[in-house]
Amino acid sequence: MGRQYEIPVGAQHISLLEPLHFKFTTENEKIIKTDANVYYVHRGIEQACVTKFKFRQVSFVVGRVCGLCSISHTTAYSQVAEKLLKLEIPKKAKYLRMLVIELDRIHSHLLCLSHVAENSGFEALFMKTMMYREFSMELLEAVCGNRIQYDFSIVGGVTRDLRTDVAQQILQRLKTFMPQLDELVGIYENNWTLSLKNKGVGVLTREQAMQLNVVGPFARAAGLEVDVRNETEDLLPWKEVGFEMITDTAGDVHARNMIRLREIYVSIRIIQNIINGLPEGELVTETKAFPEGEATVRLEAPRGELFYYAKGNKTQVLERLKIKAPTFSNVAGMVKAFEGNEYASAPAIIASYDPCLSCTAR
Amino acid sequence: MNLAAYRKKSPWILHYNAGGCNGCDIEILACLSPKYDIERFGMINTGNPKQSDILLVTGPVTKRSRERLVEIYAQMPEPKVVISCGACASTGGVFRGMYNCEGGIDQFIPVDVYVCGCGTRPEQIIDGVVQALAILEKKTKALEEPVQLKRAAKQEEGQLNRRELADDIKPLLT
Numbered sequence: 001m002g003r004q005y006e007i008p009v010g011a012q013h014i015s016l017l018e019p020l021h022f023k024f025t026t027e028n029e030k031i032i033k034t035d036a037n038v039y040y041v042h043r044g045i046e047q048a049c050v051t052k053f054k055f056r057q058v059s060f061v062v063g064r065v066c067g068l069c070s071i072s073h074t075t076a077y078s079q080v081a082e083k084l085l086k087l088e089i090p091k092k093a094k095y096l097r098m099l100v101i102e103l104d105r106i107h108s109h110l111l112c113l114s115h116v117a118e119n120s121g122f123e124a125l126f127m128k129t130m131m132y133r134e135f136s137m138e139l140l141e142a143v144c145g146n147r148i149q150y151d152f153s154i155v156g157g158v159t160r161d162l163r164t165d166v167a168q169q170i171l172q173r174l175k176t177f178m179p180q181l182d183e184l185v186g187i188y189e190n191n192w193t194l195s196l197k198n199k200g201v202g203v204l205t206r207e208q209a210m211q212l213n214v215v216g217p218f219a220r221a222a223g224l225e226v227d228v229r230n231e232t233e234d235l236l237p238w239k240e241v242g243f244e245m246i247t248d249t250a251g252d253v254h255a256r257n258m259i260r261l262r263e264i265y266v267s268i269r270i271i272q273n274i275i276n277g278l279p280e281g282e283l284v285t286e287t288k289a290f291p292e293g294e295a296t297v298r299l300e301a302p303r304g305e306l307f308y309y310a311k312g313n314k315t316q317v318l319e320r321l322k323i324k325a326p327t328f329s330n331v332a333g334m335v336k337a338f339e340g341n342e343y344a345s346a347p348a349i350i351a352s353y354d355p356c357l358s359c360t361a362r
Numbered sequence: 363m364n365l366a367a368y369r370k371k372s373p374w375i376l377h378y379n380a381g382g383c384n385g386c387d388i389e390i391l392a393c394l395s396p397k398y399d400i401e402r403f404g405m406i407n408t409g410n411p412k413q414s415d416i417l418l419v420t421g422p423v424t425k426r427s428r429e430r431l432v433e434i435y436a437q438m439p440e441p442k443v444v445i446s447c448g449a450c451a452s453t454g455g456v457f458r459g460m461y462n463c464e465g466g467i468d469q470f471i472p473v474d475v476y477v478c479g480c481g482t483r484p485e486q487i488i489d490g491v492v493q494a495l496a497i498l499e500k501k502t503k504a505l506e507e508p509v510q511l512k513r514a515a516k517q518e519e520g521q522l523n524r525r526e527l528a529d530d531i532k533p534l535l536t
Binding site for chain 1: 381407
């Protein structure tokens with residue numbers, strides 16, 4: 001029985017992108033208890049969406065909830081508003097939304113992987129992953145006009161068409177990216193130095209994941225088959241474009257890395273299918289109706305299940321908007337998976353959760 | 363050891379997110395990556411306020427991160443430069459007027475360079491940081507001026523003779 005020490009990490013720390021505070025209670029370098037404090041960036045977006053902004057403007061505001069998965073937020077809000085308006089959007093708009101969501105997933109997963117590598121102390125791999133990630137940012141800029149904050153989905157459809165030369169560019173860049181991704185998989189899978197920091201670290205078992213209601217790659221690494229793309233077909237036709245469920249059993253940092261890398265393969269296949277089978281048609285369905293009633297929407301963001309609830313009362317301004325972000329569900333699992341690990345591996349474990357606190361705190 | 367020369371060649375960056383959406387933060391990370399490669403200016407992202415020269419702030423100031431921001435600024439040694447990255451950090455942006463937001467960071471700490479855009483492009487961030495380097499150099503010189511003046515007086519010929527100086531005004535006093 002050694003002495004217990006309390007070590008704080010955050011709110012400002014080199015391994016954290018955002019203000020996040022963990023208080024670790026350690027004994028002989030082992031973490032025995034963790035306190036998480038995630039609400040540093042609460043801004044009050046939900047309140048502003050039902051007072052300051054009209055319901056068509058809200059899709060641009062909720063994009064600013066999170067810069068990494070802004071397309072997931074705008075799409076989810078657009079879908080919930082379309083449900084309130086009882087609007088059927090064109091099939092082409094659905095396909096373009098899926099295209100941008102999958103491109104966004106590639107860039108988000110690669111960013112998370114590079115962050116894990118950096119926090120494990122492997123600076124060269126961080127640089128390599130960031131270098132390979134840059135193609136997805138350029139493609140997003142070519143499709144949407146901005147590197148981040150795309151503002152691509154609006155209520156009723158999408159803002160931009162996919163030009164034929166851009167579509168060819170996407171296919172070509174994906175072809176050059178494939179061998180680079182194979183190389184990355186080889187490094188993350190087999191590198192001995194990285195495996196010391198990643199294998200068997202931060203384990204969350206399947207039972208714990210089920211009890212603590214974990215979502216996203218965090219749950220799929222533990223063996224739970226949780227993916228909204230597998231469950232709902234009514235809003236976005238995922239199975240039509242070749243979605244495939246990917247799970248692992250180990251539940252450690254290494255398994256989360258491998259889940260993310262293998263999901264990038266699925267995303268690439270989905271993008272290729274979408275571009276090859278893009279239907280003709282309009283981009284936006286116009287309407288002059290006002291939102292009425294209640295509706296909920298679930299969407300698979302890069303970090304897991306995103307949930308939107310909205311209530312309208314036949315005016316320009318919504319009555320209630322509720323956002324439940326994937327990281328909010330994962331906080332309990334995050335705190336649990338620290339237990340019994342060395343304090344030195346805490347930064348790598350934090351990065352492997354891929355926490356998005358601006359989503360959580362809104 | 364000439365600290366000023368090293369400061370000019372290799373300024374260290376401290377990054378703090380005061381409540382933004384992560385968009386500008388990942389662009390700062392992209393600046394560190396091989397395509398934009400901010401390290402060619404000798405810059406390293408550091409986590410310690412006591413070792414850094416340039417403070418990059420993103421996001422509108424929320425009520426909870428306000429004290430942390432001021433504390434971090436106070437811990438940085440002089441000379442220091444503050445860059446506000448993005449529309450939110452400069453003015454509050456789309457979050458202006460929300461109940462838990464204070465608005466731009468210039469209400470709490472002095473800002474030297476404003477970088478616009480939502481989100482900022484890496485080219486703009488690099489441009490802002492290079493401007494900040496010029497300001498940092500100016501501030502360094504201003505800080506060292508009194509030291510240089512004293513040194514110059516010593517190097518000439520000993521100390522000034524007060525009695526000789528007083529000779530000029532002696533007739534006026536009597």
